[in-house]
Amino acid sequence: MTKAEIYALAAVSLMLGFWYATPQLFFSLHPLYELARLLFPGMAASITGNG
Amino acid sequence: MIIGLLAWAVSGLFVFLLSYSLHRLLRTGRPSLEVISFSFLLIFTATLLILVAGLVGWLRPVPILLLSIAGIAGIFTIGSFRVGVPLIVGESRSLVRAAIRWWASLPSWLRMITVIAVLLSTARFLFLVWALPPFVWDSLSYHLTNIAHWIQAGRIETFDTPVDRIFNPANYEVFATWFAVFVHHDAVIEAAGIPPYVLAVVAVYAAARGIGRSRSASVLAALAYGSTPAVIIAATGTKNDIFLAAYYLTALALVIDLTFRPAERTAPASLGRLMLLALVLLMAAGTKTYILHLLPGLLLMPILWTRGRGGRLRISQLLVSGRQEFRLLARPGRILLIGVLVSGLFMGIFWNVRNWVVSGNPFYPYDVLVAGKTVFQGPESEFRLSTRELAANLQGFAAKFGDWQDPIRPDLPNTTGWGWFAYVIGLPSLGWAVLRRRRARPLVLGFALSFLLLMLSTGPSPWNMRFAIWFPAVFSLCFSELVDSLPASLPRISRKAFVAYLTLMLGVNFVATLNYNRVSAEEFRSMLALPVGERHSAVFRDNMPDPYTLALEVVPNDEVLGFNVTGNGFIYPLYRADLSQEIAYVRFAAFDNCEQVAAAMLASGTRYLLVAPEHTEDEKISVMRACAETGEVIRERARGVYVIRR
Numbered sequence: 001m002t003k004a005e006i007y008a009l010a011a012v013s014l015m016l017g018f019w020y021a022t023p024q025l026f027f028s029l030h031p032l033y034e035l036a037r038l039l040f041p042g043m044a045a046s047i048t049g050n051g
Numbered sequence: 052m053i054i055g056l057l058a059w060a061v062s063g064l065f066v067f068l069l070s071y072s073l074h075r076l077l078r079t080g081r082p083s084l085e086v087i088s089f090s091f092l093l094i095f096t097a098t099l100l101i102l103v104a105g106l107v108g109w110l111r112p113v114p115i116l117l118l119s120i121a122g123i124a125g126i127f128t129i130g131s132f133r134v135g136v137p138l139i140v141g142e143s144r145s146l147v148r149a150a151i152r153w154w155a156s157l158p159s160w161l162r163m164i165t166v167i168a169v170l171l172s173t174a175r176f177l178f179l180v181w182a183l184p185p186f187v188w189d190s191l192s193y194h195l196t197n198i199a200h201w202i203q204a205g206r207i208e209t210f211d212t213p214v215d216r217i218f219n220p221a222n223y224e225v226f227a228t229w230f231a232v233f234v235h236h237d238a239v240i241e242a243a244g245i246p247p248y249v250l251a252v253v254a255v256y257a258a259a260r261g262i263g264r265s266r267s268a269s270v271l272a273a274l275a276y277g278s279t280p281a282v283i284i285a286a287t288g289t290k291n292d293i294f295l296a297a298y299y300l301t302a303l304a305l306v307i308d309l310t311f312r313p314a315e316r317t318a319p320a321s322l323g324r325l326m327l328l329a330l331v332l333l334m335a336a337g338t339k340t341y342i343l344h345l346l347p348g349l350l351l352m353p354i355l356w357t358r359g360r361g362g363r364l365r366i367s368q369l370l371v372s373g374r375q376e377f378r379l380l381a382r383p384g385r386i387l388l389i390g391v392l393v394s395g396l397f398m399g400i401f402w403n404v405r406n407w408v409v410s411g412n413p414f415y416p417y418d419v420l421v422a423g424k425t426v427f428q429g430p431e432s433e434f435r436l437s438t439r440e441l442a443a444n445l446q447g448f449a450a451k452f453g454d455w456q457d458p459i460r461p462d463l464p465n466t467t468g469w470g471w472f473a474y475v476i477g478l479p480s481l482g483w484a485v486l487r488r489r490r491a492r493p494l495v496l497g498f499a500l501s502f503l504l505l506m507l508s509t510g511p512s513p514w515n516m517r518f519a520i521w522f523p524a525v526f527s528l529c530f531s532e533l534v535d536s537l538p539a540s541l542p543r544i545s546r547k548a549f550v551a552y553l554t555l556m557l558g559v560n561f562v563a564t565l566n567y568n569r570v571s572a573e574e575f576r577s578m579l580a581l582p583v584g585e586r587h588s589a590v591f592r593d594n595m596p597d598p599y600t601l602a603l604e605v606v607p608n609d610e611v612l613g614f615n616v617t618g619n620g621f622i623y624p625l626y627r628a629d630l631s632q633e634i635a636y637v638r639f640a641a642f643d644n645c646e647q648v649a650a651a652m653l654a655s656g657t658r659y660l661l662v663a664p665e666h667t668e669d670e671k672i673s674v675m676r677a678c679a680e681t682g683e684v685i686r687e688r689a690r691g692v693y694v695i696r697r
Contacts, residue, residue: 001536005487006545009479009533013552017475020453024563027458028471031565037572 052234058116059233062100065119068126069096071139073391076384077327080320082149083257083269084308087301088327090250094294095334098226099394102401105207105225112233129383153266160550161267164557168274171561172283179287180241182578183570184588184628186595187461190289191588191621193217195240197224199626202232203633209409211636213618215416215430218409220402222337223291236629238583241287247297248286252277254300255524261307262490264531271553272524272531275477278560280459281468281520284567288461291338296521298335299345299501302328303352303524309369310353321369322376322388329392333399340403340414341518344508348501355493430618437507444506444515451516458568462514469523470560476553477526484529491532498525569593587628588621598663598691599624603632605689606659613637613657620666641670645678645685649695658695659688 037043070092079088100122104115154162185195193216201207207225209218227243255276259269276282285293305328309321335342357365377385407413412427419427420437448467450456453474456465469477484491502522509515537549566575574593578586589599599621606612611633612625625634635655639648652660662672672691679687688694 001487001533001538005483006537006541009483012479012482013475016478017471020471020474022455024454024471027454027568028559028563030458031568032562034566034570034572034575038575041572041576 055112055233058112062115062119065122066097072126077323078320079323083260087253087257091301094246097229098222101228102225105201108206110201110205156266176245180239184586184591185289186591186593187288191623192619194224194290195623197221198228199623199630202630213616215618218406218415220337222398223294241289244286244293247294251297251300254304255527257304258307259528259531261304265535268531268534271534272527275472275530276524276527278472278557279523280470280560280564281463283564284461285520292517292520295339298331299521300524301331302349306349306353310356321372325373330395333395336399337402344504345501348497351500352493352497441507443511447511459563460569461567463516465513467516471556472560473523473526475556477530480530480533481526484532488532491529589624596663598661601689602661602692605692611635611657613652613655613660615662616666649684660693663691
């Protein structure tokens with residue numbers, strides 16, 4: 001694999017990361033928020049209204 | 052309970068020993084295939100045991116215990132079955148030594164990531180199985196309903212129900228029954244999906260090794276696939292999609308091995324690999340019929356790989372080698388292998404043959420339409436082979452691509468569920484591999500063909516990507532090609548950045564599945580506040596209408612609970628977690644009067660009737676409310692729960 005290929009792959013990957021992050025970043029991290037709410041009751045309200 | 056636990060342990064021992072005996076006969080000649088062979092045979096033999104017990108009406112702990120004891124005695128005494136304890140101990144020692152050598156050959160950073168991944172995944176699986184009852188829609192309508200009825204009846208049979216999909220091929224349900232029948236409780240039934248999850252992940256490793264990837268690259272491929280959110284969620288989702296993924300990927304690993312390591316004179320293992328491939332595909336056919344649509348893709352790969360290089364010659368060499376190995380076996384061994392193949396064939400076709408006999412349609416309850424013409428008729432239209440279907444599904448896939456519409460949840464509504472690794476690292480890897488690695492092209496084309504044929508036949512819906520959770524493995528396998536192509540001169544800082552980036556993607560994949568991206572902290576607390584034995588689906592408020600919870604509060608356990616739901620309604624929650632509630636389907640029409648409804652209830656052997664919004668036709672709910680208002684024949688005992696006046 002050449003350096004150019006590595007740089008190109010890295011660039012494409014980062015662009016795909018930014019693309020996928022909207023809005024999956026919020027969706028993906030929400031479970032951590034619920035885990036924190038489970039471990040620390042009263043910490044914060046549910047964001048999704050599913051509580 | 053003690054008898055149940057004893058029966059569970061003894062049947063587990065029998066399944067282990069039988070799988071071990073078969074595993075020794077079906078040698079594959081490669082360590083990674085030996086692992087998937089044994090893992091698959093555990094699922095195969097457990098399913099066979101429960102299926103046989105269920106069909107003869109012995110689906111209870113004591114009969115299964117006796118069957119298992121007889122089986123163990125056979126294994127320790129009969130010819131080719133025979134495995135002595137010293138042999139098992141000896142081979143186990145060799146296995147442990149080989150595993151330690153294999154583990155030590157991996158770089159330390161990869162060992163650390165693997166240990167963390169295994170520990171976190173195990174913790175997540177154990178916690179969710181322990182904390183939550185089943186809650187996925189299709190499980191509550193037909194998958195687990197089958198299991199509950201069979202355990203109550205002590206046999207595998209069809210029964211009167213509005214949900215026609217209980218007639219679907221049910222090898223998954225048979226296997227999952229093993230997790231509930233001994234304790235007569237669904238406490239750990241979600242764990243039934245963990246063995247196929249492990250099988251699928253190890254199959255990706257074996258497939259990567261089969262195409263010539265290094266151990267490290269293959270482990271990374273397996274970790275990447277194992278982190279796919281749709282796959283993790285499916286593992287404890289009490290549905291059969293994870294089983295199909297496991298069988299498809301296991302078949303892929305075997306096909307790859309048969310292609311690149313056809314027949315060897317020194318250590319022939321064609322018979323084992325061919326038999327395993329047949330058994331895997333037969334198990335898949337008895338689990339979900341759409342494996343037939345995925346097969347052409349699996350077959351395309353070896354055709355393209357061996358094109359112009361004596362493909363037909365290799366196939367004939369394999370078959371000749373397999374036949375020679377078969378002839379060299381002692382007679383008991385040959386009889387045993389034929390018996391195994393017949394068992395596999397039975398498990399592959401039983402459900403469809405049963406449906407053909409009972410209804411005239413082997414694919415009941417589905418219509419089968421080919422190019423617009425009905426080939427088989429059924430109450431549900433799902434199997435349509437048409438380009439219009441393909442176009443609609445591809446449009447739907449395009450809308451789901453990128454998972455931008457919804458969180459990744461069970462049933463994958465409006466999403467692919469492929470996750471961060473597949474999109475951010477897997478996609479570029481696939482593009483690179485197709486352009487720069489000729490060997491990757493047949494792999495990608497094969498996966499693409501399987502996917503297209505699936506899209507050709509499945510009905511367009513927001514949830515149909517759950518049929519393709521095997522697909523992200525192609526990203527993992529292409530990634531393994533890329534990893535092995537990284538230059539050795541890559542600076543250390545670049546290597547560390549790469550590992551950190553990869554770990555981040557796998558980590559976010561995993562985090563996204565912690566609570567199925569659906570269960571709130573309050574819902575967890577409501578379950579954790581109950582004793583384990585009382586955490587049942589009807590009290591889990593995630594998607595449960597009130598009547599289900601109320602019915603189990605007001606209807607005595609020793610009375611029959613009647614219900615009327617549609618073809619997609621929940622039935623399983625009514626059985627209770629210990630499967631002790633007797634239930635009965637009450638048929639009545641929306642134009643029936645109260646006396647007629649009451650007569651229908653009594654004819655079904657019950658004074659009680661549950662109806663629920665979104666699960667019962669609105670007109671029938673109106674009938675019941677009207678009857679309760681007059682109150683002469685039927686009164687409302689609780690919201691949605693009606694009882695005949697004495």
